Amino acid sequence: MNDREQLLLQAWVDGEVSAAEARRAEELAHRDPEARALVAELRMTAAALATGEPARVLPESREFFWCKIEREIQGPVSRLPARKAIPVARWFVRWLAPAGVVVLLTFLLLSPELGTGWWTKSLQGAEIENPQEDVSSYTFRSDSDRMTVVWINTH
Amino acid sequence: MASPPSNPTANPVSYPSASDTELVRLAQEGEALAFEELVARHRDKVYARAFSMMRNEDEAVDLCQEAWVKGWQRLRQFHGEASFLTWMTRIVINLCLDALRRQKRFRSESIEQLDDEAGGVERQMPVFTVNPTEGLEREEVRKRIDAAMARLSDAHRTVLILHEFEGLEYREVAKRMGCSIGTIMSRLFYARRRLAGLLADLREARRP
Numbered sequence: 001m002n003d004r005e006q007l008l009l010q011a012w013v014d015g016e017v018s019a020a021e022a023r024r025a026e027e028l029a030h031r032d033p034e035a036r037a038l039v040a041e042l043r044m045t046a047a048a049l050a051t052g053e054p055a056r057v058l059p060e061s062r063e064f065f066w067c068k069i070e071r072e073i074q075g076p077v078s079r080l081p082a083r084k085a086i087p088v089a090r091w092f093v094r095w096l097a098p099a100g101v102v103v104l105l106t107f108l109l110l111s112p113e114l115g116t117g118w119w120t121k122s123l124q125g126a127e128i129e130n131p132q133e134d135v136s137s138y139t140f141r142s143d144s145d146r147m148t149v150v151w152i153n154t155h
Numbered sequence: 156m157a158s159p160p161s162n163p164t165a166n167p168v169s170y171p172s173a174s175d176t177e178l179v180r181l182a183q184e185g186e187a188l189a190f191e192e193l194v195a196r197h198r199d200k201v202y203a204r205a206f207s208m209m210r211n212e213d214e215a216v217d218l219c220q221e222a223w224v225k226g227w228q229r230l231r232q233f234h235g236e237a238s239f240l241t242w243m244t245r246i247v248i249n250l251c252l253d254a255l256r257r258q259k260r261f262r263s264e265s266i267e268q269l270d271d272e273a274g275g276v277e278r279q280m281p282v283f284t285v286n287p288t289e290g291l292e293r294e295e296v297r298k299r300i301d302a303a304m305a306r307l308s309d310a311h312r313t314v315l316i317l318h319e320f321e322g323l324e325y326r327e328v329a330k331r332m333g334c335s336i337g338t339i340m341s342r343l344f345y346a347r348r349r350l351a352g353l354l355a356d357l358r359e360a361r362r363p
Contacts, residue, residue, distance in 0.1 A: 010343065041282045044288075045347045046319065047288075054301050058198050062198075
């Protein structure tokens with residue numbers, strides 16, 4: 001009996017074979033005593049496993065275990081009723097809020113009513129005094145005399 | 156968390172006597188106390204499955220807790236195709252599978268283990284003709300199976316649990332464990348033969 005035949009017999013015991021494979025497995029079990037014994041052992045093991053596992057008790061009290069679960073499901077992310085609101089809030093933070101800021105800035109910059117605001121004045125420089133327009137200066141330096149003369153003309 | 160019903164007369168449901176279906180419906184509406192009753196009712200069985208997969212009490216408790224939290228979060232996806240316990244068991248199994256994968260407990264690390272994967276030695280092992288559990292009390296059989304399961308590798312024990320205890324077909328086991336059907340068949344064959352040997356050993360060891 002080779003590996004393939006062993007796995008075929010197992011699949012037959014598990015009912016996971018086609019009709020043709022089932023015929024082959026049955027034939028094999030019929031003519032080969034070793035195959036027949038293997039099938040019997042597989043069935044015996046399956047029957048033993050069908051008895052199940054021993055019952056186990058969670059080693060924590062009902063109150064303590066629930067308390068831990070309750071704390072988790074009370075969190076803002078996993079709270080059941082709030083589940084639908086989470087994606088909207090994330091969408092707002094990611095897209096709507098930055099877009100709103102851009103729209104507001106564009107409005108402020110392009111609005112003619114706001115064109116005389118304090119902040120636009122500083123940008124246009126209309127009332128900023130620039131002393132350099134009326135003042136000119138000349139500089140003279142003598143290295144031999146170690147002297148620098150600056151002449152300022154205020155017109 | 157949803158608060159308990161403020162007016163008891165508005166909701167006359169007695170949680171301990173309510174059916175799972177009724178409790179699930181109430182929990183889906185946000186009644187945490189109904190969910191608490193479901194937890195109390197099924198927590199031992201969910202824990203038993205987690206323990207049988209992880210073989211570690213602390214890990215099993217943590218994964219159980221995570222499973223119940225996930226159960227609450229996904230409760231709206233439960234439509235009653237299977238029983239609530241089956242649904243919860245599947246959640247905890249998936250968490251255990253993830254944990255075993257994370258811990259690389261499915262990986263074969265030695266040539267011996269690779270040989271085990273293919274069932275090398277066990278395929279040549281003589282067949283056991285005597286039923287090793289014959290004449291034993293049901294609970295004793297369960298204990299022996301548990302002792303034998305504990306001695307299997309994580310990969311082999313998991314295949315047995317999914318196929319024998321959860322009733323999943325080869326294809327479904329392969330999908331959940333992320334390997335081929337051929338690998339599952341080999342692992343299952345090895346696991347069963349080894350289990351038969353371990354049960355026979357236990358019988359011999361306890362014979363007066």
